[in-house]
Amino acid sequence: MRGQPQEFDRVLSSMCTEPHPVAREAAERFLATNPGDPATYQSVAELEDEAIAGLGEIVGLDDPAGYIASGGTEANIQAVRIARNRAVSSTPNVVVPESAHFSFQKAADVLSVELRVAPLTDDWTADVGAMRRFCDEDTALVVGVAGTTEYGRVDPIPELADLANDVGALCHVDAAWGGFILPFTDHEWHFGHADVDTMTIDPHKMGAAAIPAGGLVARDGELFDALAVDTPYLESAKQATLTGTRSGAGVASAAAVMAECWPDGYREQYERAQGNAEWVADALAERGFDVVEPELPLVAVPVSEELFASLREAGWRVSRTADGKLRVVCMPHVTREILDSFVADVDRLQATANINT
Amino acid sequence: MRGQPQEFDRVLSSMCTEPHPVAREAAERFLATNPGDPATYQSVAELEDEAIAGLGEIVGLDDPAGYIASGGTEANIQAVRIARNRAVSSTPNVVVPESAHFSFQKAADVLSVELRVAPLTDDWTADVGAMRRFCDEDTALVVGVAGTTEYGRVDPIPELADLANDVGALCHVDAAWGGFILPFTDHEWHFGHADVDTMTIDPHKMGAAAIPAGGLVARDGELFDALAVDTPYLESAKQATLTGTRSGAGVASAAAVMAECWPDGYREQYERAQGNAEWVADALAERGFDVVEPELPLVAVPVSEELFASLREAGWRVSRTADGKLRVVCMPHVTREILDSFVADVDRLQATANINT
Known part of the structure; x- marks a missing residue:
């Protein structure tokens, strides 16, 4: 059969996840x-x-x-x-x-x-x-x-x-x-x-x-x-x-x-997700982004139209709030390694943008 | 995990079927x-x-x-x-x-x-x-x-x-x-x-x-x-x-x-289903039931309340039209062997009912 399912390793926009x-x-x-x-x-x-x-x-x-x-x-x-x-x-x-x-x-x-x-x-x-x-x-x-x-x-x-x-x-x-x-x-x-x-x-x-x-x-x-x-x-x-x-x-x-x-597995999952959200929020704040504090495991951050487009082009599945902030939904499939690689791509694409301007 | 899925070998009521x-x-x-x-x-x-x-x-x-x-x-x-x-x-x-x-x-x-x-x-x-x-x-x-x-x-x-x-x-x-x-x-x-x-x-x-x-x-x-x-x-x-x-x-x-x-597999499936519907319609008609002619692979047949209840009790998943006729939907999972065994149960349960009356 044709077609392969979406891999989850670059999906930051979905509120669904890989089933347990x-x-x-x-x-x-x-x-x-x-x-x-x-x-x-x-x-x-x-x-x-x-x-x-x-x-x-x-x-x-x-x-x-x-x-x-x-x-x-x-x-x-x-x-x-x-x-x-x-x-x-x-x-x-x-x-x-x-x-x-x-x-x-x-x-x-x-x-x-x-x-x-x-x-x-x-x-x-x-x-x-x-x-x-x-x-x-x-x-x-x-x-x-x-x-x-x-x-x-x-x-x-x-x-x-x-x-x-x-x-x-x-x-x-x-x-x-x-x-x-x-x-x-x-x-x-x-x-x-x-x-x-x-x-x-x-x-x-x-x-x-x-x-x-x-x-x-x-x-x-x-x-x-x-x-x-x-x-x-x-x-x-x-x-x-x-x-x-x-x-x-x-x-x-x-x-x-x-x-x-329920409850222990979900508690661990929540703690991991919330930890990841706070980690990526801090990482982006350190880079000067005006991050919205993640009360639950979801980070919203204003980014330029250009950076958003470059991230999508680099294969990241990201989406935006109505007023244009990038959303990172820290679902169970979103590991620290994935977020590490996401932040690295943000650095790389920002640097390229700076060279180009 | 608790529970087993329904086996399909006695499901005559469903308009869904086992996936190909x-x-x-x-x-x-x-x-x-x-x-x-x-x-x-x-x-x-x-x-x-x-x-x-x-x-x-x-x-x-x-x-x-x-x-x-x-x-x-x-x-x-x-x-x-x-x-x-x-x-x-x-x-x-x-x-x-x-x-x-x-x-x-x-x-x-x-x-x-x-x-x-x-x-x-x-x-x-x-x-x-x-x-x-x-x-x-x-x-x-x-x-x-x-x-x-x-x-x-x-x-x-x-x-x-x-x-x-x-x-x-x-x-x-x-x-x-x-x-x-x-x-x-x-x-x-x-x-x-x-x-x-x-x-x-x-x-x-x-x-x-x-x-x-x-x-x-x-x-x-x-x-x-x-x-x-x-x-x-x-x-x-x-x-x-x-x-x-x-x-x-x-x-x-x-x-x-x-x-x-499409189209050959579905054609074969249709011919098998239609053949089965006509077979079970004939078998029930021979037993004196006033069967509705199956134009498509679905047989409707008036049965007594008692026979319907006995069939459900024997494990048959059957259902009725609004005016009480038993429906046999000849979906792909409904084989001739299943229908054979259904008709045998109709015979057996009718005989029991006759003895009891």
């Missing part, structure tokens, strides 16, 4: 199963229960409801759909901080809800006062992000949950990327810390499961009733997921890697 | 790639182009637009979304035959469009006259099914495309299951036969690719403009898919299995 060996093994074994048809594929349906129970432990819920989704986009769309379908208002709106992932723009288009985007504080976190000013009696959902895509920041979730309560809205936390690292920090971000209703937490990001394994978790299973459609030709009677057929590989790999890594 | 060996190999190799981020994962993005070109050959399009989706549900939702977003009406409706998959109910809820469900002919196909009576100036989409979920029937696609044209709507064909078998029949079902705009055709069903590999194909790439959202932190600027992160395993396996099997 136990995740890969489980994905390969369950490749031909469909948890969307649980009466036919019973063993993978049981693994999905295990995976959701595992997510519950991580997010502070004894009796979590939820399912393994295709990814964070589906989970975010579904959280908005739950809020929309339960709203009394016929013109519901959703209030998000400007740092919210673009999947909320997609959700707004798909679900025909108004998206209200509130500005951030100077530290790129949700400004609760601004969020409050965007809320009104039609607000169905208040969203906080625990581990933002661009800067790895954590919004003040307890305050946002209080705000949601005050205005009679649901509260959703997008911890798609942050969920598997935040348990090892002092942040208050989950169901045990605040009156959160739904959460996105993706095993296939920092959980090191195989794609596709996103996660949508809810405090109360009754929230999913707003989504259920009848499934006439399946032996199961209702389906609350957005997709129909789903990947057993993703589900099995999520269950396997959580059983293997 | 080349599909499995490609899926395992590309497990850690994300075609939703094409600037990072370039090689799998190229494979997606190959997969869409392959689908184009199958559906009679020289220059197809499209993408590999999580499955037929996503593809159907996206087709409805295209039509809704392009509609002039603020209260668009979608006209489907009663045989349409339940994903259209899901699409209607998600997208807030009105679904109008037209009754069928006596042969369980779309009744074009009835469909026409359901259309009006707010109709944004007319849907036909090429290979229905319950009876494996093919709607009169050219007439439905004409109807869509007449009322100024788009025409979508759901060939999720049928698309990889219809090329070897006399049916008129695709872009080459009729003025179809969009089509669902799933490599992970009769295409024998690994889950998740659904397909959405359009005559005109411009149709996808109605779906595009900005993607600030990715190097690619727009994203028209419903999900964000996507499975490289599904994409790579779809490209690999189509390169291997």
